[in-house]
Amino acid sequence: MASPTLSQRRRPLTPLKRPLRSRPPLPAEVTCPRARGRRIASNVAYLSLAELFCRACSVFVTLALMKRLGGSGYGRVEFAFSVVFWLVLLVRDSSDVMVARELSRHPRLIRPLVDHVLAFKTFLAVTLFSVLTLVGWFTLKDRSDWSILTLYGLMLFTTAIGLDFVYRGTERMGLLAVSLCLRTIFYGAGVLAFVGDASRITWVPIFLTVGEAGGIGLIWLSYLRTYRMPRPRFSFRFISILVQRGKIVCAIQLSQALIIAADVLVVGMMSLSTWGDVGRYGAQYRMVTIILTFGxxxxxxxxxxxxxxxxxxxxxxxxxxxxxxxxxxxxxxxxxxxxxxxxxxxxxxxxxxxxxxxxxxxxxxxxxxxxxxxxxxxxxxxxxxxxxxxxxxxxxxxxxxxxxxxxxxxxxxxxxxxxxxxxxxxxxxxxxxxxxxxxxxxxxxxxxxxxxxxxxxxxxxxxxxxxxxxxxxxxxxxxxxxxxxxxxxxxxxxxxxxxxxxxxxxxxxxxxxxxxxxxxxxxx
Structure with missing residues (x-):
């Protein structure tokens, strides 16, 4: 009698009778609900502990800035950060949520999606940064305020090259937790060491951008070891598909970001000549935002x-x-x-x-x-x-x-x-x-x-x-x-x-x- 292997070779293979080697083994999270539960618990624990550390450091640094910069100086920093923060969310959430959802269902698409997403986000960051600097030049009377806003705007580029969505979609949060901690450490150490008073206010956005770049660099090192060097490819077809499938999700994310930051933006625009009001309002806003981030x-x-x-x-x-x-x-x-x-x-x-x-x-x-x-x-x-x-x-x-x-x-x-x-x-x-x-x-x-x-x-x-x-x-x-x-x-x-x-x-x-x-x- 012929062996099973020979008999399979003689008969045409039906879709339900493919060789075992043609299919990769199912991941443990699919075959074992308990393993999936451990993965979720560890992800929440990693991010929660990292967020607890980051927010504790952020509270300490924020309190230090409030004292060192005074109400007027802190108001200038808080307003500029709030403007750029909304634009940063525009760059990040225009694609990351949809891509993370697709990667959670189709992990094999990591490389091509990264290539297209990096090109799209970089183009968007360059466009928004150009608009930001131009509008700030004509609306802000004090050139130092324009400098602060422009330096914060550099975060658009660090956000554009970020690969956090890869590890969120594949539920590998441990590395993200370490990256978040590194960003906060770089930023906090720089501010506490070099920003002693309002005369060095421009160093605040510089150290924030440097901290973001350091944390993102760690993500890149891990990605390069696991996959390959990304090859950004700008494609109008990808953008059209992304807009078609993700326009609702993007609208949701951007609407949420605007709702979070709208009050401090309006207060800032109404109080450009009295930065003290912006500082008082921004102080409580920053404390509440820290708590809001946990959820x-x-x-x-x-x-x-x-x-x-x-x-x-x-x-x-x-x-x-x-x-x-x-x-x-x-x-x-x-x-x-x-x-x-x-x-x-x-x-x-x-x-x-x-x-x-x-x-x-x-x-x-x-x-x-x-x-x-x-x-x-x-x-x-x-x-x-x-x-x-x-x-x-x-x-x-x-x-x-x-x-x-x-x-x-x-x-x-x-x-x-x-x-x-x-x-x-x-x-x-x-x-x-x-x-x-x-x-x-x-x-x-x-x-x-x-x-x-x-x-x-x-x-x-x-x-x-x-x-x-x-x-x-x-x-x-x-x-x-x-x-x-x-x-x-x-x-x-x-x-x-x-x-x-x-x-x-x-x-x-x-x-x-x-x-x-x-x-x-x-x-x-």
């Missing part, structure tokens, strides 16, 4: 897996979304309550009269962190569902309307009116996002999980108010300990096991590669 990091880490769960296991995807929102609210609710109670003494740590009145701004503005995180989480879920067109309308309307609303509120109620306008828009986005998911039958049940965080936050409040009589740092740690104890007593910490399980549900074992290649009618 967005978690969303970025869970997005690829959330997309796969919604595609292959809708029930598991709904449970994962529910757990994600619950985790965000459990973390951000006590932060918002605590900062509201301790806003004045926290701002008092700056020790400068230039920031008088920033405490009220911080007490109101801190609530944008939970509201915007939940609103953006809903939009991220719609992208994972390939249903981004459902909720993009409300987001675009919010992005268009937030500028005029901030202007009107700023005119009528001062600086506190500007930050209150963002809260109005954020609350409207939460309602609209929940309604969009409800129409798809995918809405989370997060309102059922607010009881424990709210109860524990209320129990924390009197402890914070009592301990702040001695020192604000004592009030912070005392309030945090009280919140955790109350949450533990009510069973809130037990929910962490459910959150972990939600991202690696128990599934039926995937068929082995050998069994998958046997035709239904073949005999064993």
């Amino acid at each position: 967005m990091i978690v969303q970025h880490a869970t997005f690829p897996t959330l997309a796969r769960l919604w595609r292959h296991h809708p029930d598991a995807g709904r449970d994962a979304l529910d757990s994600l929102v619950e985790a965000l609210m459990t973390t951000l609710t006590p932060l918002a309550v605590g900062v509201t109670l301790l806003a004045e003494p926290l701002v008092g740590l700056l020790g400068s009269s230039d920031y008088d009145g920033a405490g009220l701004l911080l007490a109101v503005g801190i609530w944008r962190a939970p509201l915007l995180n939940v609103a953006f989480c809903y939009q991220t879920t719609l992208i994972a569902l390939n249903r981004e067109t459902v909720g993009v309308g409300s987001l675009i309307v919010a992005a268009i309307g937030i500028g005029p609303l901030v202007y009107l509120m700023r005119t009528q109620f001062g600086l506190v009116g500007a930050t209150a306008a963002v809260l109005i828009v954020a609350l409207a986005l939460v309602i609209a996002g929940f309604h969009s998911l409800a129409r798809e039958g995918r809405q989370p049940a997060w309102h059922h999980h607010l009881g424990r965080p709210l109860f524990a936050s209320l129990a924390m409040a009197p402890v914070c108010l009592f301990l702040v009589q001695w020192h604000v740092v004592l009030a912070v740690f005392g309030g945090a300990a009280t919140y955790l104890l109350v949450l533990l007593a009510t069973g809130g910490l037990d929910r962490t096991r459910h959150w972990r399980a939600a991202f690696h549900p128990i599934e039926s074992p995937a068929p082995s590669p050998a069994r998958a290649e046997v035709s239904p009618g073949s005999k064993m």
